[in-house]
Amino acid sequence: MKPAPIPSNEVERQKSLEAMSVLSTPRDPELDRITRLAERLFGSDIVAISLLDNDRQFFKSRVNLSVSETSRDISFCGHAVMYDAPLVVPNALEDERFHDNPLVTGGPEIRSYLGVPISNQQGYKLGTLCVIDGNQRNFTKEEIQTLQDLARWVETVLALRYTERSQQQLLKDLDTAQRELLIDTLTGIWNRRGLEELLSREISAAQMKKTPVGIFMLDIDHFKSINDTNGHLIGDKVIQSISEIMSSSLRDQDITGRFGGEEFVCILPGLRLERMMYLGYKICETIAEQCKVPNKDGEQISVTVSVGATWVSPQTTELYGSEQILQMADDALYKAKQAGRNTVRYLPLDAHGSLEVLDEAPPESPAV
Structure with missing residues (x-):
């Protein structure tokens, strides 16, 4: 297994993420609508909005995922934020980065993964919107584009939500x-x-x-x-x-x-x-x-x-x-x-x- 790499601008990225006050916060109904829609569109086992925070990934929204966070070093999303393009993994068992990852060899037994990086208004990659399946899957160009569109929606919600809410x-x-x-x-x-x-x-x-x-x-x-x-x-x-x-x-x-x-x-x-x-x-x-x-x-x-x-x-x-x-x-x-x-x-x-x-x-x- 290759542990998730750390971006070169990690210190600045982490400060920008923390300034948004989005970590360890309650579920957001608008973000939950996006992940539910993604589940319906993709028919996938798991959908999540994952935010990378120091040594963990925090799931701001999740569908069919019982935990609120996992270790960052084993996260697929930690790899996805290193790229500007979506990370596509048709079969994790055949990918040298993930074939012996505990999320693959054990629960939830990930086989296929599609993750699109999400960024804030300062341009820092916060995490991903991702869909995960327990079976091998070849994602089409149309599906990749659909998840990219949904990821832009997530970015818009994050930009608007964490400014003027009564709970902020x-x-x-x-x-x-x-x-x-x-x-x-x-x-x-x-x-x-x-x-x-x-x-x-x-x-x-x-x-x-x-x-x-x-x-x-x-x-x-x-x-x-x-x-x-x-x-x-x-x-x-x-x-x-x-x-x-x-x-x-x-x-x-x-x-x-x-x-x-x-x-x-x-x-x-x-x-x-x-x-x-x-x-x-x-x-x-x-x-x-x-x-x-x-x-x-x-x-x-x-x-x-x-x-x-x-x-x-x-x-x-x-x-x-x-x-x-x-x-x-x-x-x-x-x-x-x-x-x-x-x-x-x-x-x-x-x-x-x-x-x-x-x-x-x-x-x-x-x-x-």
Whole structure:
């Protein structure tokens, strides 16, 4: 095996990458859309956006890949960034660089690889957009061009995303090691500690801007039964699938995280009160429709969620702390469970937050 080489401008490249505050950050819904599209277009086993960071490659977005990072020295992407053209490996077993690579001889048993370098606005190669298969594959010129087009899309998203996002101030305030403590390793979204930090910041921002904040707390229905019947690996896939669906279903400024176990929290800055129930039911419907995880027999598991909602009005953002808000959302979630699951219940924090609890989803979305 030939270890991945190090670019001659590595020091400058690494500084430029770190300045973007993109490492050890939650999944990005727009980047996830690109990798899902690549999976559909190529029919490949694995798709990833890989960023090369010191001695590791961090997967900013990934499809059918359970780990969030691997060692850089064994990475195919470490080789790909050395070239301006795509790296094409039809059969890794016949390539002297990779034939005895542990990613080839062991899991995920890579056989074919196509990777296109992605660069930032300063011209430094950050990593790659890559498609990987467990079978030998000869990529066509059209397929290579398609992945190059998708890679340019990735570059555009990275250039736009990491400038003016509501979550970026937290990322700028912390170094990479600190940020890693705020990310859930299974799903790539914020963990409980990160959610609590971000909720506190969003409440402070709402106080200054005089804007509302909505909160959803979600719980996977009958998750213990899913685990007991199918095993924890299938349960993990259900959790990963739901996290991806939530991230891609909400607005760019919304914040999603895993609160613990099978519970998730969504922080919704600026959400209008009259839109809360619609959006809550929409999340329930979308997860029921799109969460398609096969069980150990290959049959699709039926997955639903219950949602508890609360809302902080512009007039009362100074009255409530993060713990009170999360507790109210949790109380609302308990009522949703009592109501039969796969539904939404709302509890107001104050007199400004009166909203009728509906038994079924509104027929259409109210204006934003």
